[in-house]
Amino acid sequence: DIQLTQSPSFLSASVGDRVTITCRASQGISSYLAWYQKKPGKAPNLLIYAASTLQSGVPSRFSGSGSGTEFTLTIGSLQPEDFAAYYCQVLNLYPYTFGQGTKLEIK
Amino acid sequence: QVQLVQSGSELKKPGASVKVSCKASGYTFTSYAINWVRQAPGQGLEWMGGINTNSGNPTYAQGLTGRFVFSLDTSVSTAYLQISSLKAEDTAVYYCARVRGAFDIWGQGTMVTVSP
Numbered sequence: 001d002i003q004l005t006q007s008p009s010f011l012s013a014s015v016g017d018r019v020t021i022t023c024r025a026s027q028g029i030s031s032y033l034a035w036y037q038k039k040p041g042k043a044p045n046l047l048i049y050a051a052s053t054l055q056s057g058v059p060s061r062f063s064g065s066g067s068g069t070e071f072t073l074t075i076g077s078l079q080p081e082d083f084a085a086y087y088c089q090v091l092n093l094y095p096y097t098f099g100q101g102t103k104l105e106i107k
Numbered sequence: 108q109v110q111l112v113q114s115g116s117e118l119k120k121p122g123a124s125v126k127v128s129c130k131a132s133g134y135t136f137t138s139y140a141i142n143w144v145r146q147a148p149g150q151g152l153e154w155m156g157g158i159n160t161n162s163g164n165p166t167y168a169q170g171l172t173g174r175f176v177f178s179l180d181t182s183v184s185t186a187y188l189q190i191s192s193l194k195a196e197d198t199a200v201y202y203c204a205r206v207r208g209a210f211d212i213w214g215q216g217t218m219v220t221v222s223p
Contacts, residue, residue: 001169034208034209034210036152036210038146038152043202043213043214043215043216044144044152044202044204044210044213045213046209046210046211049208049209049211050208050209055209055211085151087151087152089152089154089209089210091206091208091209094156094157094166095154095156095168095169096142096154096157096210097154098144098151098152098153098154099151100151101151101152
């Protein structure tokens with residue numbers, strides 16, 4: 001099974017900052033990676049699929065890149081509503097494992 | 108609009124069973140798989156498995172015991188998650204999600220609490 005390792009696990013930043021979260025796969029997964037935002041009490045929200053395709057309705061300050069084993073999620077200019085947890089997920093074959101998550105907090 | 112609506116919160120005693128429903132609307136139910144994800148208190152997202160809505164064939168995450176069963180009723184566009192012999196560690200929010208390249212549509216979540 002493919003394992004996903006996100007870094008960092010916790011990130012403290014300010015409104016207006018540019019932040020990057022990394023997701024590393026234990027073996028190559030081409031571009032079969034998605035990113036989700038998770039807020040307390042809400043269902044996860046798909047941000048990026050196929051590593052770099054922005055889901056409809058998601059603000060353009062979110063972007064994804066990478067292929068193979070290393071992927072990044074970048075938030076161009078943090079807004080107050082962006083403080084949440086973020087998860088990557090592999091989607092080439094079952095199991096569709098999630099990374100352990102990155103909690104983005106206000107500095 | 109396209110949505111998945113789940114059944115309400117459940118409070119169960121250890122050893123009991125629970126069945127969570129996930130009703131789809133706004134699209135052809137059999138066109139996309141449904142997967143299940145859970146989040147225990149203070150923990151991350153855990154993929155549990157999924158079900159092919161055409162064939163009804165389920166796939167379970169390794170380590171998910173036989174206590175968990177995915178099923179369908181395509182006549183009402185609904186997927187189900189049944190958990191038997193509930194344990195305290197099953198306490199979590201359970202989500203269903205449509206798989207269209209990624210998990211693009213999610214149910215609102217069902218809180219299952221297992222407590223004496």
